[in-house]
Amino acid sequence: xxxxxxxxxxxxxxxxxxxxxxxxxxxxxxxxxxxxxxxxxxxxxxxxxxxxxxxxxxxxxxxxxxxxxxxxxxxxxxxxxxxxxxxxxxxxxxxxxxxxxxxxxxxxxxxxxxxxxxxxxxxxxxxxxxxxxxxxxxxxxxxxxxxxxxxxxxxxxxxxxxxxxxxxxxxxxxxxxxxxxxxxxxxxxxxxxxxxxxxxxxxxxxxxxxxxxxxxxxxxxxxxxxxxxxxxxxxxxxxxxxxxxxxxxxxxxxxxxxxxxxxxxxxxxxxxxxxxxxxxxxxxxxxxxxxxxxxxxxxxxxxxxxxxxxxxxxxxxxxxxxxxxxxxxxxxxxxxxxxxxxxxxxxxxxxxxxxxxxxxxxxxxxxxxxxxxxxxxxxxxxxxxxxxxxxxxxxxxxxxxxxxxxxxxxxxxxxxxxxxxxxxxxxxxxxxxxxxxxxxxxxxxxxxxxxxxxxxxxxxxxxxxxxxxxxxxxxxxxxxxxxxxxxxxxxxxxxxxxxxxxxxxxxxxxxxxxxxxxxxxxxxxxxxxxxxxxxxxxxxxxxxxxxxxxxxxxxxxxxxxxxxxxxxxxxxxxxxxxxxxxxxxxxxxxxxxxxxxxxxxxxxxxxxxxxxxxxxxxxxxxxxxxxxxxxx
Numbered sequence: 001x002x003x004x005x006x007x008x009x010x011x012x013x014x015x016x017x018x019x020x021x022x023x024x025x026x027x028x029x030x031x032x033x034x035x036x037x038x039x040x041x042x043x044x045x046x047x048x049x050x051x052x053x054x055x056x057x058x059x060x061x062x063x064x065x066x067x068x069x070x071x072x073x074x075x076x077x078x079x080x081x082x083x084x085x086x087x088x089x090x091x092x093x094x095x096x097x098x099x100x101x102x103x104x105x106x107x108x109x110x111x112x113x114x115x116x117x118x119x120x121x122x123x124x125x126x127x128x129x130x131x132x133x134x135x136x137x138x139x140x141x142x143x144x145x146x147x148x149x150x151x152x153x154x155x156x157x158x159x160x161x162x163x164x165x166x167x168x169x170x171x172x173x174x175x176x177x178x179x180x181x182x183x184x185x186x187x188x189x190x191x192x193x194x195x196x197x198x199x200x201x202x203x204x205x206x207x208x209x210x211x212x213x214x215x216x217x218x219x220x221x222x223x224x225x226x227x228x229x230x231x232x233x234x235x236x237x238x239x240x241x242x243x244x245x246x247x248x249x250x251x252x253x254x255x256x257x258x259x260x261x262x263x264x265x266x267x268x269x270x271x272x273x274x275x276x277x278x279x280x281x282x283x284x285x286x287x288x289x290x291x292x293x294x295x296x297x298x299x300x301x302x303x304x305x306x307x308x309x310x311x312x313x314x315x316x317x318x319x320x321x322x323x324x325x326x327x328x329x330x331x332x333x334x335x336x337x338x339x340x341x342x343x344x345x346x347x348x349x350x351x352x353x354x355x356x357x358x359x360x361x362x363x364x365x366x367x368x369x370x371x372x373x374x375x376x377x378x379x380x381x382x383x384x385x386x387x388x389x390x391x392x393x394x395x396x397x398x399x400x401x402x403x404x405x406x407x408x409x410x411x412x413x414x415x416x417x418x419x420x421x422x423x424x425x426x427x428x429x430x431x432x433x434x435x436x437x438x439x440x441x442x443x444x445x446x447x448x449x450x451x452x453x454x455x456x457x458x459x460x461x462x463x464x465x466x467x468x469x470x471x472x473x474x475x476x477x478x479x480x481x482x483x484x485x486x487x488x489x490x491x492x493x494x495x496x497x498x499x500x501x502x503x504x505x506x507x508x509x510x511x512x513x514x515x516x517x518x519x520x521x522x523x524x525x526x527x528x529x530x531x532x533x534x535x536x537x538x539x540x541x542x543x544x545x546x547x548x549x550x551x552x553x554x555x556x557x558x559x560x561x562x563x564x565x566x567x568x569x570x571x572x573x574x575x576x577x578x579x580x581x582x583x584x585x586x587x588x589x590x591x592x593x594x595x596x597x598x599x600x601x602x603x604x605x606x607x608x609x610x611x612x613x614x615x616x617x618x619x620x621x622x623x624x625x626x627x628x629x630x631x632x
Contacts, residue, residue: 001028004057004091011053014090021050023420027392028054030418035062035221035388040415042227042402043392046422046613047580051392052083055223059193060092064220064388067194069201071226071233072522079195098188100216102200103163106184107143109175112161118259129155143180160252165207166335167253172327181215189217198229202237205381220387226522227391228573231408235370235547238377239354240342243366244281248274250335254320257328269316276309286360292546293356293367298347306347313340345369357546372550375410383410395576399610404569426615429589430582431627433457436619438597441537447474450536451481453595457534460624461591463488463510464531466523468578470539472516479514488512493519505529521577526584531631533582537596538608539574540567568604572611579612589631591624 004010005025011018027045034041035058045051052075059066070076080099088095119130132150140147145158163181176182188194196204196216204216224230251270258266283302285291317336323329346356346367353373359366371377382389396405402417424430435453439445458465463486469475479492488510491501502523505513509529513519517539541548555562575594582590592615599605600619609617618624 001025001032001057001061004028005054010091015086021048021423023423024050024054027051027418027420028058030416031055031058031223031390032061034390034416035059035064035066038386038388040383040389040411041391042396042405042411042415042417043390044394044396044402044419045392046394046420046424047584048423048586049394049420052079052225053087055225055390055392056083056087056193059221059223060087060095062221065192065194065218066221066223067196067201067216067219068223068225069196069198071198071229073197074522074524075225076195076197084193084195095193096191097193097195098184098191100184100188100194100196100200101144102197102203103165103168103181103215105145106163106180107137107140107145107161108163108167109143109178109180110169110173111163111167112137113175114256115157115161118256130157133157133161140180142184165203166338167331169327169331185215185217188215194219198224198226198233199237202230202234206237221389222387223390224392226393228393228395228405228577230391231374234374234378234409238374238381239368239370240346241366241368242339242343242346243361244277244364247277247339250332250339254316254332257332266319269312269319273309273312273316276305276312280305280309281364284358284365286363286365288360289544290357290359290546292549293346293358297358302347306343310340310344313337342369343367355547355550368546370547372547372554373410375408378410394580395573397611398569398572399607404565404573422613424583424586424588424613426583426613430613430615431591431623432612432615432617433591433593433621433624434600434617434619435595435597438595440598441596446537447477450474450595451478453593454478454534455482455485456621457532457591457593457624458482458486458490458512460621460628461532462628463490463512464529465512465534466519466525466530466532466581467512467514467534467536468520468581469514469516469536471536474536475514475516486512490514517574520574520581523581524584525581526588530582530584530588531590531628532593533579533590534593534595535575535578538571538594538598539578540571543567564604568607572608575608576611591627593624 002009002025005020005028007020012020023045027043027049030041030043031054033039043051045054055068068079070079076099080097084095084097088097116134129151133148136148145151145162151158168181170176173179194216201216204214207214251273254266255270280302283299283305284297313336317333317340320329320333320336346369351369353371353376354369355372357368357370359368391405391409396402397419398404400419402419403413405411406413406415438453439449454467467478469478475492479490483490483492489504489508489512491504491511491513493501493513493515495501496504498518501513502525505511506525506529511529520539543549543552551566552562555566579592582588582592599608
C-alpha cells in the first residue's frame with residue numbers, strides 16, 4: 001500500500017492537494033491483510049483519517065468483488081460521486097462500480113402497467129406530477145425516482161408503482177428482461193465494487209433464498225462503513241411488521257386484478273375483511289409513544305376479532321388458490337398467507353428471543369416483532385459465509401475497548417482490531433466545557449438552566465454553533481425563549497428540509513442551528529461556521545422504549561448489569577458522534593459544551609470522558625471567552 005499512500009506514493013504524484021497521512025496508510029495495510037487472509041477486522045478510524053480512500057485501495061489491491069455498505073445516503077454519494085471517480089481517473093480507469101438502492105427507489109413496470117389501466121387518485125390534485133411520470137417512464141434508463149425532481153418525497157402514487165420484494169414475480173414476470181431491478185442487478189454482477197446502504201444490505205440478507213426478492217449479487221468481501229449503526233438496522237430487518245396498510249395494499253391489488261378481469265363476485269368477501277381490519281386495529285390504543293404488546297392487551301374481544309379476521313384471510317387464500325389463469329394469483333395467495341402467519345406469530349406465539357411491540361401511526365397501529373439480540377441472526381446469515389468482513393467507523397470503542405461493539409454483533413472477542421489515533425490536535429484546537437454547577441437533567445429546573453447556559457454560550461461563540469438536543473421538547477422550549485434575543489439567525493430542525501437548513505447554516509457564518517438526533521451524525525460542516533457544539537445532556541435511550549426495555553430485561557435475566565453493559569456503551573457511542581461534528585479538518589478549532597452535571601459528579605462519567613479525544617477540560621466560562629478571543 002506504500003506505493004499509493006506513502007509520502008512519495010502515486011497519490012502524491014497524481015493529486016496536487018494530496019496529504020500524507022500515516023494512519024491512512026496503516027488502515028489500508030490492515031484491511032488489505034484482512035482481505036487477503038479472509039479475516040474479520042474491526043477498525044476505528046476517526047474523522048480526518050481518510051478511511052474511504054484507504055479501504056478503496058485495499059479492495060482494489062486485494063482483487064475481491066466487494067460490497068461496501070454505508071449508513072447514510074451522504075456517504076453513498078461521497079463514494080460514488082467523489083472518492084471513487086478520483087481513484088478511477090487517477091489510477092484505475094477500468095474499475096467497475098455499481099450503486100444499488102433499495103427496491104422502493106425504482107419503478108416496477110408491471111405495477112405501472114396495471115396502475116395506468118385503472119388510476120386511483122384525484123386527477124385535479126395529482127395530474128401534473130403524474131403527467132411528468134408518464135413522460136419519464138418512456139425515456140428513463142434506470143427507473144430511479146431520484147430522476148423525478150418535480151415529484152414530492154411523499155407523493156402517494158409512487159407507493160402503488162414502485163418495486164417491492166413481496167410483489168416481485170422474478171423470472172415469471174412478463175417484464176423481467178426490461179425490469180429496472182434486473183438491469184441494476186446485472187450491472188452490479190459485472191462490477192468490482194457494489195455500493196449499497198445498510199438498509200438494503202440487511203433487507204437483502206434477510207431475503208436470501210427467495211430468488212425473486214434478493215437483489216445484491218454474490219460477492220467475496222464486505223466493508224461496513226459507519227458500522228456503529230448495524231445493530232439497530234439489522235434488528236429491523238430480522239423482525240416482522242404488520243400494519244393495516246399492508247393488508248389494505250393486498251386487498252387493493254386483488255381488486256385491481258379483479259377489475260382488470262371485469263369480475264365483481266368477490267366484493268362481499270373483500271369488504272368484509274376491510275370491516276374486520278378497521279375494527280381489529282381500533283382495539284389497540286393510539287398513544288404518543290410505542291409500547292410493548294403485553295398479554296393484558298390480548299383481550300377476549302381481540303381474540304374473537306382476530307379469529308374472525310384469520311378465518312376471512314383463510315377463505316381469501318382458498319379463493320385465490322382456485323384461480324389458475326396466471327402467476328399473479330399465486331403471489332397474491334402467498335402474500336395473504338404470509339400476513340396471517342406473521343400477525344399470528346406477533347400476537348400469539350411466545351418467543352423469548354423476540355420483543356413484540358406496537359407503533360402508533362396516525363389513526364392506526366403497526367405490530368412489530370424484533371429480535372432482542374441480533375447476534376444469532378448475524379452468525380447464521382452473515383458470518384457463516386466465511387468471507388472477509390471489515391467493520392469501520394469513527395465511533396466503535398468505549399473507553400478504549402471494542403468489547404461492547406463485538407458482543408452486540410456476536411463477533412468473536414479475539415478477532416483482529418485496530419484503533420487509529422486521531423490526526424487532529426485536540427489539545428491545541430479544542431476545549432471541552434462542563435458546567436461547574438447544574439441541576440440534574442431530571443429536575444424541573446433543568447430547562448431554565450439550559451436556557452441560561454445556551455444563551456451565554458451563544459453570546460461567547462457569536463453564533464457559529466450546533467445546539468444538539470436529546471429531545472424535541474427541550475429543543476423547542478429553549479428555541480422559543482431565545483430565538484429573538486440575538487442579532488444572528490437561529491435555525492431549528494424541521495423549519496425547512498435538512499439539506500437546505502445545513503446550506504443556510506454553512507453560508508451564514510454567524511448563525512446557529514438547534515437540532516435533535518438526526519443531526520448528531522452524518523453532518524459535515526467544516527470551517528468557522530461551526531466553532532461550537534453544545535449538547536444538552538447525556539444521550540441515554542428511553543428505558544421504556546419496547547426494544548430497549550426488552551434488552552435491559554434480558555441482560556438482567558442473564559445475570560448482567562444492563563446499565564454498564566448496555567446503556568452506558570450506547571450513550572457513549574452516540575455522544576462521540578455528536579462531539580465528532582466539531583472538528584472536520586486539521587484547521588478547524590472550537591468548543592464542545594456538554595451541559596450534563598453527571599459527567600463530573602457520577603462515577604460513570606469517567607467512562608464517557610475516557611472515550612473522548614484528549615482535549616483540555618474547563619468548568620469556567622472565562623476560559624471559553626479566552627479561547628474564542630484567540631480565534632478572533
